Amino acid sequence: MNSLILKYHYKINSKICLNIRDTLFSGQTFLWNIHNYGKTFYSSIIQSYPVLIKGISEHEFEIYSTTKCIDGVPLEDFISHYFTLDIDTKKVFPKDFPERYPEIWQLLMPYFSLRVMRQDSFETMISFMCAQGIGMHLIRKQVAMLVQTYGEKRCVSFLGNEIVLHSFPSPERLAAADPALLSSCTNNNRIRARNIILAAQRVAEGRVDLEALGDPQIPLSELRSILCQNGGIGYKIADCVALFGLGRFDAFPIDTHVKQYLGKWFNSSTALRSLSPATYLALDAEARTFLNPDLAGYAGHLLFHCWRREVKRLRTF
């Protein structure tokens, strides 16, 4: 059993919270709310390495890890990249945004510490495939079951406590999964289970090269159509994979909540229509007229959580 021994400090220019969990729906990623700083640890698996995080002040957190390197990259650099500490979240919005939308800007204040992460592409793809027409509770449950059933068990000890974590299953592991067993992890949805197996097989066999899709030169529309060739992936999920799993902060996923705030906050009449593919593309184009096109998705994610919590009063983190 490994012990978590290393400790690194990271300073962030933020006040309220560093929210990660919602981007992946699962307890395997961690959630750190600054309101709990000093009291709460969150354990997680990052690229199959167990990691612990603790808030120590309004602007700092600590990372505990068993390794000094993740995927050959020094831990400090990896964490900085993973949590997009290179990004000033206030600057993901256009310069004139605060004066154009002062009420929204005011509501957004507590959300500039929320970060879109550069997560693993395969993990992101499979996780979001579990997220269609279903509630957050069940989405998290599905991913947790996938991880516990097919992931590798990683036990670590920390301050005398044993922590059991599971890495996200490899493409090969899911590619070889029994459909019946897998569907018990996917809300008994056999179609979803089948889609996950097929997607995992494509990745495992190299027919879908997620690494190559990480090339920032690929136009967003092309990236989206490639991802949509997988069953179970439409525009929304494709954009989520691009945004959270491929570092494409220009990708702007539109779901029911985004559609809602586009209508209410930005007075979009298009948002009143049902979310058909045509409506989706129209809203996507509209959003880029008042958001920075290169960072529309990053900004959209802050707006998304702000809308859910401040307006809809949904507490998912």
Add this chain to the structure above:
DNA sequence: CCCCAGGCTTTTC
């Protein structure tokens, strides 16, 4: 009992 929940696919008009 009905409706919705961070949609996608198939069928029907």
Add this chain to the structure above:
DNA sequence: GAAAAGCATGGG
């Protein structure tokens, strides 16, 4: 082509 109906389940 664009709309409407299934998918599965838990919770309000």
